[in-house]
Amino acid sequence: EEKMEEAPAEEAAAAAPEPKKQATEAPKAAPMAPPPSAAPALPSNCLFAEGLPEDCTEMMLSMLFRQFNGFQEVRMVPGKTGIAFIDFENEVQAGIALQGLNGFKLTPTESLRLSYRR
Numbered sequence: 001e002e003k004m005e006e007a008p009a010e011e012a013a014a015a016a017p018e019p020k021k022q023a024t025e026a027p028k029a030a031p032m033a034p035p036p037s038a039a040p041a042l043p044s045n046c047l048f049a050e051g052l053p054e055d056c057t058e059m060m061l062s063m064l065f066r067q068f069n070g071f072q073e074v075r076m077v078p079g080k081t082g083i084a085f086i087d088f089e090n091e092v093q094a095g096i097a098l099q100g101l102n103g104f105k106l107t108p109t110e111s112l113r114l115s116y117r118r
Helices: 002-015 017-029 058-065 091-101
Strands: 046-050 071-076 083-088 113-116
Touching: 046 091, 058 071, 058 083, 058 091, 083 091, 091 113
Parallel strands: none
Antiparallel strands: 046 083, 046 113, 071 083
16 A cells, blocks of 8 residues: 555656756757757858868768758868868758768778868
């Protein structure tokens, strides 16, 4: 009988804080879809790729990123190897691509390093 009395009290205690959590969490989660730990820079619709192999081309990166909704274009930096900018329609779509491809192995020894454009 004691166990039955404790269960409703635990359920009531567990149910009470939930509306408060939802009320405080929802506004924080809505403006920022990607977690802040994904990259130190603020979310942006443009990603910065670094550590690219020297033979990496705009077409290679386009083929990799076009699987993500909102992909617009890859921009290589003339005169600089190993870096590129990748544009998306919005921050959320860029964040999904960042989470999906950051750390992707381009070669057996080189991984794609992505962050939001600073």
